[in-house]
Structure formats: C-alpha cells, structure tokens
C-alpha cells in the first residue's frame with residue numbers, strides 16, 4: 001500500500017486523483033475545472049444561472065450583481081426561501097424518504113430523520129415560533145449542542161425569515177449575553193444540557209445567567225436532551241417553554257399555513273449573524289444574506305465534496321461555527337445529501353470513536369480539522385486500524401493549515417491511500433470555500449490549499465496591492481465581490497469597512513498571509529493580524545486581553561500565539577499584576593477561571609506568564625512581535641528593537657521561566 005501511495009506522490013509531491021474516483025466525479029479534468037473557473041469570472045451570470053437552477057427561486061433576479069465597494073449585492077430582485085431550497089424541493093422524488101440526518105449521540109443512541117421528517121419538524125417549529133411572535137427580520141439566538149433540533153431550529157428561522165444567531169455551546173454565559181444583546185434577539189432556543197465526554201454541560205443554567213441581563217428576550221424554548229437532574233433546569237413561568245410541550249400543542253391555523261407555504265424572501269434578506277473574533281475586544285457579528293450565501297455553499301458542496309445521492313457525508317465541525325452552518329446545514333441539505341451528525345467528543349469513550357462511527361454508518365466523505373488529525377496521530381494508528389474504513393472515498397480538511405506530515409498520515413492511515421483530500425481554505429466572512437482542489441479534477445499538493453473556487457478572484461499581494469511574484473510571500477486578498485461574501489457586520493458597518501476593505505482600497509483583505517507557487521497553487525501560512533487560530537478556533541488577542549484586564553488583579557495584559565504541534569497555535573498571555581498582588585499559582589488559577597467565565601473554556605490560555613512590565617515602543621504600543629519571539633523560546637530578538645523603550649524588559653522576560 002505504501003508503495004502505491006509513494007508512487008502517486010510523485011517527486012514534486014503531487015497527488016493525482018485515482019482513476020476510479022476521477023471517472024465518476026462531477027468534474028473530471030483540470031481543463032474542465034479551468035474552463036468552469038474562467039466562465040465564472042467572465043460570464044458570471046450565465047455560470048450562476050446554470051448552477052443555481054435547483055435552488056427554487058420563486059422569482060428570478062433583475063440584476064445579477066452590483067457593487068459600490070465595499071458593499072455588493074447578488075441576485076438582486078430574486079425571491080427564495082432557504083428552508084424551501086433545503087427541504088421542500090426534495091419532497092417530490094426519491095429523496096423524500098432518504099436520510100437527511102443520521103444522528104449519533106455521544107452516549108451511543110442513534111436517530112435518523114428523513115427529508116420528510118426533517119421538513120415536518122421544521123414546519124411545526126416554524127408555526128410555533130410564529131405563534132410566539134417571531135416575524136421576518138427578528139433575531140433568534142440558538143444556544144444548543146450538536147443535536148438534530150439545532151438544525152431544525154436554524155431552518156425554522158430561515159423559513160420565517162428570522163435571522164438566526166447560533167452561539168457555540170462552549171461559550172460562557174457572559175459571552176452568550178453579549179451576543180444576544182448585540183443583535184437584540186427576541187427568542188432564545190436552547191436545551192437542558194449537552195453531553196460532553198460523558199459529563200453534562202448545563203446550557204439552560206448558563207442561559208439563565210446570561211438572560212439576567214438580556215432585556216430583549218421574550219421567550220425561551222428548551223429542548224430536553226439529557227433529561228434528568230444533572231441538567232439543573234429551572235423554568236421561568238411565562239418566559240420558558242419546553243420544546244416538546246410547544247411542539248405538542250396545536251399551532252394556530254394562520255401560523256401553520258404560513259409554515260407550510262412560507263413566503264419567499266428577498267435575495268438580500270439577512271439569513272444569519274455569526275459572531276467571530278476580530279482585532280478588537282468586541283466580537284464581530286458577521287452578516288450573511290440569503291441567495292448569494294446559498295448559491296456559494298450549494299455549488300461548493302456539490303463540486304468540492306463531489307456530493308452524490310449515495311454518499312453519507314460527515315462534517316465533524318460544531319454547528320456553532322461557520323463550518324457547521326455552511327457544510328452541515330445549508331450546503332449539504334440544499335444538495336439533498338445525507339449528513340451524519342455526531343454529538344460528542346472525538347475521544348469518547350476512547351480514540352476509536354470516530355472510526356467506529358464511520359464503520360457503523362458507512363460514512364463515505366469525512367470533513368474534519370487538522371488539529372483533530374494531529375490528535376489522532378498522537379493517540380496512535382491502532383485506533384484507526386481496528387475499524388473498517390472501506391466506505392470512505394473522500395477526505396476534507398478545514399480551519400487551519402494542514403502540515404504535510406498530517407496530510408500524509410490522513411491520506412495513508414484514514415484514507416487507505418485511495419481517497420483524495422480536499423484542503424479547503426475559507427472564513428466565516430467568505431461564507432463558502434474559496435480555495436481548494438476539486439477532487440476528481442486537480443492534483444493536490446500536501447500542505448497547499450489549492451486553487452480558486454468559482455467566481456473568486458483571489459491573489460497574493462504586497463502592502464500597496466501590487467502582485468507578488470510566484471512563491472513570494474504576501475497578503476491574501478480578494479479583488480472582487482463573490483456571491484457568498486458577508487454583507488456587513490451587524491450594526492457596525494464602519495467596522496466592516498475598516499476591518500476588511502481599508503488596508504488596500506476596494507480590495508478585501510483576509511487577514512491571512514500566503515504565497516502562490518509557480519503552478520498557481522496557494523499556500524496559506526495563517527493569520528498575520530491580531531487573530532489566533534488555536535485548535536481551529538479563531539480567538540482575537542484583543543478579546544483575551546480585554547477579558548484579562550477586566551479582572552481586578554490585572555494591570556496590563558498581552559496575548560500572543562506560539563507554534564504548537566497539536567493545536568497549530570497555542571495561546572500565551574503575558575500579564576502584569578497590580579501592585580501588591582503576588583504572582584503565584586493562585587493568581588494564575590484565578591485568571592484561567594476568569595477566561596472560562598468571560599469567554600469559555602476553549603479560550604483558556606496554554607501559558608500565563610507574569611512580568612513586571614511589557615515591552616513597549618516609545619509611543620506606548622505593546623511590541624507583540626517581540627512577545628511572540630519570547631513565547632516561542634527565542635533567546636535573541638530577531639527583529640528591530642530600536643524603538644523598544646526599555647531593553648531590560650525584554651531580557652527579563654526571556655529569563656523568566658514559566
């Protein structure tokens with residue numbers, strides 16, 4: 001087996017799609033990909049008309065695209081309902097009885113929802129939400145674990161035209177509160193508790209705490225998942241209702257009628273807000289609209305995952321991140337795909353869990369993150385090899401650069417040497433995958449994220465926007481709007497302009513550094529702004545810093561990343577305590593708990609280092625570049641330290657042992 005892999009990985013480390021895969025793929029040659037790509041740029045309207053035929057537009061567009069940068073519209077004048085595109089359109093044919101969701105609970109329970117059943121649940125919830133007073137344009141927050149009802153909730157909002165804001169279940173009560181208040185949500189959908197590594201995460205309890213300071217929330221719907229005393233649920237009379245009680249009622253005739261035959265919404269009607277980290281302490285509410293977003297995720301799901309009706313597709317992301325939105329819900333369901341949804345941790349009860357799930361259900365496409373792959377490598381091949389993974393035909397990677405070693409292991413041990421790997425680069429703001437290799441059409445190079453997707457004019461440029469030469473490092477930018485791009489930041493259009501469109505005028509800056517090689521393949525090195533990528537989670541350094549300085553013992557704090565074999569980047573914080581506070585373990589514990597409370601456990605620093613002072617320029621700016629070097633263990637400053645106010649601070653920091 002190894003030999004054949006090695007022969008496929010030719011000297012220049014190109015992996016050519018296997019013949020079997022290629023013959024049956026949606027796109028079968030590099031030339032076909034190139035022709036489609038060219039057409040998507042040169043004749044965009046014709047391209048998107050052809051590839052969005054399935055999406056059920058009630059009315060076609062008057063103007064395909066228009067922009068006055070940094071704002072753009074796509075499919076303007078068209079009308080459609082995203083929930084109808086994902087559900088109703090499958091009910092007239094054989095997909096009616098096909099599995100839409102195959103659910104595997106962490107305790108081992110399983111459930112299948114066909115397209116018919118998913119549609120029925122969504123229609124019911126839509127009617128009840130309408131009875132609770134939710135209307136098109138209202139915001140609804142969803143704070144749930146990985147259960148099918150979270151998907152039902154999203155699609156019910158979309159059906160009504162209410163904008164959903166899903167908050168990852170790992171966020172703390174404070175983080176939830178801020179996100180609810182920022183978008184002024186009217187209703188919260190949550191659950192009693194979620195399973196995580198055999199223990200119970202009390203979501204409702206945390207929601208209650210958040211809601212003490214959320215004046216806009218009128219109703220709370222609580223899905224019963226754990227169902228016993230461990231969830232510690234108290235229901236507030238008049239505000240809270242159990243999901244099952246609500247769904248057991250008879251909805252009003254008018255709401256039921258609306259839910260069954262929902263109105264088509266404008267192409268640019270807001271579909272969802274999703275909060276993500278940026279370079280200031282306040283999270284950004286990335287806003288996506290209906291038609292452009294759906295077009296982007298639909299087309300990429302079909303071509304990048306080579307989705308077929310016979311596939312069982314599993315994206316291991318959480319619904320609380322954009323990958324869950326685009327590639328568990330809207331992309332796959334709009335393609336009529338069967339999606340596996342797993343509730344729990346990859347290593348519960350042990351490291352064989354993922355592989356057993358693949359064997360048990362016959363998963364054919366697996367889409368996961370490099371950080372998970374590296375954790376599996378560390379746990380040992382035997383866990384993988386015990387399972388029969390012959391159902392797999394395609395593998396995907398997302399969220400951070402995949403190192404060639406992890407790529408090769410994924411390919412060899414998980415994919416048995418026969419499955420192409422699609423390394424997909426994209427962002428919350430881009431809505432859909434923008435860089436990858438189509439699996440039956442293009443060879444891949446381990447570590448490279450590949451070629452541009454349809455309609456994406458992407459480049460690597462220098463500071464003023466001039467093109468970099470082949471293999472020269474620079475900023476990754478997008479030079480013209482694409483259908484699934486974020487339209488703004490909720491309630492903060494100025495920040496939208498400043499964050500993405502101001503570095504180089506009229507060009508979207510991704511925040512990533514990259515190079516493009518002589519074959520046109522992109523190699524993304526990671527963030528070059530103040531955002532970290534820890535285990536595939538985006539964490540803003542400013543967010544961590546503002547959480548730390550909100551603790552009474554902290555005078556000043558700086559957060560930086562350092563390379564980490566497992567997590568990609570690890571989070572290191574340098575903290576100056578207030579006078580008279582002892583820098584000891586107790587102080588460290590307090591600060592770690594404070595981060596859990598303010599943001600969530602997933603943002604806990606890997607290292608907290610106390611220092612008497614932080615290195616600063618003469619104008620008082622913290623020199624993060626130096627701190628990064630110190631965090632990575634450098635013994636000498638590589639860069640320019642001429643503006644460092646007090647060189648002694650740096651020497652002292654280096655000498656400080658953690």
Ligand code: WTA
Nearest residue numbers: 398399400401424425426427428524527538
């Ligand atoms: C990083 C996740 C290299 C990148 C979909 C980007 C990647 C940020 C890749 C967005 C990849 C994502 N190769 N880096 N294949 N995919 N990234 O918004 O730094 O959570 O800017 O979206 O993740 O993270 P976000």
